[in-house]
Amino acid sequence: MAVTLSDKAAKHIGNFIDRRGKGVGIRLGVRTSGCSGMAYKLEFADEVLPEDVVFESHGLKVLIDPKSLPYMDGTELDFVREGLNEGFKFNNPNVKGECGCGESFTV
Amino acid sequence: MALLQISEPGLSTAPHQHRLAAGIDLGTTNSLVATVRNGVPLCLQDEEGRILLPSVVHYLPDGQVAVGRKAQVAQAVDPRNTIVSVKRFMGRGLKDVAHVETMPYDFVDAEGMVRLRTVQGVKSPVEVSAEVLRDLRIRAERSLGGELTGAVITVPAYFDDAQRQATKDAARLAGINVLRLLNEPTAAAIAYGLENASEGVYAVYDLGGGTFDLSILRLSRGVFEVVATSGDASLGGDDFDHRLFCWILDNAGISLPSDRDARRLLMKAREVKERLTSDDSVPIRLTLDSGDEVDLTLDRSVFADITATLVAKTLKPMKKALRDAGLEPEDVKGVVMVGGATRMPHVQKTVGDFFGQTPLTNLDPDTVVAIGAAMQANILAGNRAAEDEWLLLDVIPLSLGVETMGGLAEKIIPRNSTIPTARAQDFTTFKDGQTAMAFHVLQGERELVSACRSLARFELRGIPPMVAGAARIRVTFQVDADGLLSVTAREQTTGTEATVQVKPAYGLADDEITEMLKSGFEHARDDMELRGLKEQQVEAERVIEATEKALLADGNLLSDAERADLDAAIAALKSAAAGEDARAIKIQLESFNRASNEFASRRMDKSIRQALAGHKIDEIRL
Numbered sequence: 001m002a003v004t005l006s007d008k009a010a011k012h013i014g015n016f017i018d019r020r021g022k023g024v025g026i027r028l029g030v031r032t033s034g035c036s037g038m039a040y041k042l043e044f045a046d047e048v049l050p051e052d053v054v055f056e057s058h059g060l061k062v063l064i065d066p067k068s069l070p071y072m073d074g075t076e077l078d079f080v081r082e083g084l085n086e087g088f089k090f091n092n093p094n095v096k097g098e099c100g101c102g103e104s105f106t107v
Numbered sequence: 108m109a110l111l112q113i114s115e116p117g118l119s120t121a122p123h124q125h126r127l128a129a130g131i132d133l134g135t136t137n138s139l140v141a142t143v144r145n146g147v148p149l150c151l152q153d154e155e156g157r158i159l160l161p162s163v164v165h166y167l168p169d170g171q172v173a174v175g176r177k178a179q180v181a182q183a184v185d186p187r188n189t190i191v192s193v194k195r196f197m198g199r200g201l202k203d204v205a206h207v208e209t210m211p212y213d214f215v216d217a218e219g220m221v222r223l224r225t226v227q228g229v230k231s232p233v234e235v236s237a238e239v240l241r242d243l244r245i246r247a248e249r250s251l252g253g254e255l256t257g258a259v260i261t262v263p264a265y266f267d268d269a270q271r272q273a274t275k276d277a278a279r280l281a282g283i284n285v286l287r288l289l290n291e292p293t294a295a296a297i298a299y300g301l302e303n304a305s306e307g308v309y310a311v312y313d314l315g316g317g318t319f320d321l322s323i324l325r326l327s328r329g330v331f332e333v334v335a336t337s338g339d340a341s342l343g344g345d346d347f348d349h350r351l352f353c354w355i356l357d358n359a360g361i362s363l364p365s366d367r368d369a370r371r372l373l374m375k376a377r378e379v380k381e382r383l384t385s386d387d388s389v390p391i392r393l394t395l396d397s398g399d400e401v402d403l404t405l406d407r408s409v410f411a412d413i414t415a416t417l418v419a420k421t422l423k424p425m426k427k428a429l430r431d432a433g434l435e436p437e438d439v440k441g442v443v444m445v446g447g448a449t450r451m452p453h454v455q456k457t458v459g460d461f462f463g464q465t466p467l468t469n470l471d472p473d474t475v476v477a478i479g480a481a482m483q484a485n486i487l488a489g490n491r492a493a494e495d496e497w498l499l500l501d502v503i504p505l506s507l508g509v510e511t512m513g514g515l516a517e518k519i520i521p522r523n524s525t526i527p528t529a530r531a532q533d534f535t536t537f538k539d540g541q542t543a544m545a546f547h548v549l550q551g552e553r554e555l556v557s558a559c560r561s562l563a564r565f566e567l568r569g570i571p572p573m574v575a576g577a578a579r580i581r582v583t584f585q586v587d588a589d590g591l592l593s594v595t596a597r598e599q600t601t602g603t604e605a606t607v608q609v610k611p612a613y614g615l616a617d618d619e620i621t622e623m624l625k626s627g628f629e630h631a632r633d634d635m636e637l638r639g640l641k642e643q644q645v646e647a648e649r650v651i652e653a654t655e656k657a658l659l660a661d662g663n664l665l666s667d668a669e670r671a672d673l674d675a676a677i678a679a680l681k682s683a684a685a686g687e688d689a690r691a692i693k694i695q696l697e698s699f700n701r702a703s704n705e706f707a708s709r710r711m712d713k714s715i716r717q718a719l720a721g722h723k724i725d726e727i728r729l
Contacts (some may be wrong), residue, residue, distance in 0.1 A: 090111075
């Protein structure tokens, strides 16, 4: 089981953590909410919790709680630019359906 | 799919509930918008990658509106319908606007705020500003991929209520939910993280395109208080361009260039000025339409010499602000530089020499205000964890209160209270059977109404008739996060209410505030004495009125001689009260109380007898 960061995502995350001035890495997860079942969680992490599953990608710690992991196994977090907007995008092979806007999904 | 941003721990947003917040620096010359993304504050660019949006609006005959650079181009060909620097007109009447005669606009004097007649009809400065704000809102929403939850908009520290309200109205018109207005120097201080720095006094030196503002802030317990502001409304980077332009004309031997040549030379001057920030020497080569050749080289030191008088012009406001604040340059802990013109090395040196320290320049002076506003907006929108919660950052510059009997100002919210705030005070009626009460809302530090500024008047009617002093009327002053005041008076038994929103048509200029503060300090002693006098006068009036009423009802309790004595005492008190000697009134009041003592006790006996009449002694419970 693994979750990875794309080159671009890693570069930006490293940069953001530096500018933020603190943080051990990035926390990914899923929550049961949203218009189509699940929603992603994407947060700075200030501490590693005992139950966290920790992956290293491009030298950055990626933390996931064990309950979220099955929904995200094989996911790559990417950073993309769309017009004026830019941000992170989950490429998750487990997703079967997304809501129109793509902010929530089902597996 | 939608693109995600990294949240603070525990603050991931639910889908479609992103708390998108922006900070907007609505400037006289340029405006810009910033946000905090992935924990990093940054300015948002337009499609061409530019951050600054010229604050220019062009109304076209076909109903279209151009904003920014497109509008700027029209300035030369259609000046009447191209509104620049509209910020100067916000919340201002025609008579408040300087140099009206030199402006190309068709002004319409309207109540409260001046208006401009354009090809698309009469526009208020609020509408014009709304066009600039709308452009920035759309830029922000396209960059952030969703609707803005709200924005923090910056205003000069010296903006009064009317100007702040006009800015808020413009934002609302542009479809922006204003989280709050923030003072520009405070925003710059926030961008530098000074609210986490040690407590003390900071100076913010803001030399923009066309205006110079100097603010002295005091940081205590995480709250910035603006202690003094000063500046020059017609001094900025453009003046440096103009000096350089004149130098080029002189040294290249050109006189009276054509309009087009002059524009090209002026643009060249600006370019050279900017390059001299990093280069010691810059060549100026240009072939004009007239065939004249310009081939010069300008050293940084020469540029500093020819513009030295401009830099020196900023020294006077600096000294004035410090003097107003009662401080010396060495009392200032840090100096923040704002505005593109502060990039010039000789400006930084002059400011550094004056304050005896190196000013803070590591943030981009063009964007520092917007960045600070974005950081504040991010917190207000709820994107920061509770432990990082910042304190409120603004205070009321002058005390707010109401007029009480005798023309005295009763302060309800003292100056330097942090906002938002609400304070209440109970008042009562002065006369028996009084059913209405007039309220006069005041701003200022002086004890006398005539020396304070009148903000509003309103009346509370429908007070049930009671004896004087029995009614309880609660007056509540509420100041919201933007410094806007509402006053409510409520009669406590019936719940009858009257409210006024204070939106003065004409506000105070910064030096007026300073003046009012200073006069408050200087006249503290006189004011105290005057207050004492007024209080004695009001007390005398109250006693005389009560006694005269009692004499009307129970005058028969006194013998003719006693009656004559009391009448004489009343006359003596009246004449003392008409004078200006508080001590004399006090003495008369005391002797009057002795004189009327007998009468008062007889009245008391009479009313007890009346109360007891017809009752057996055992019916009376004591």
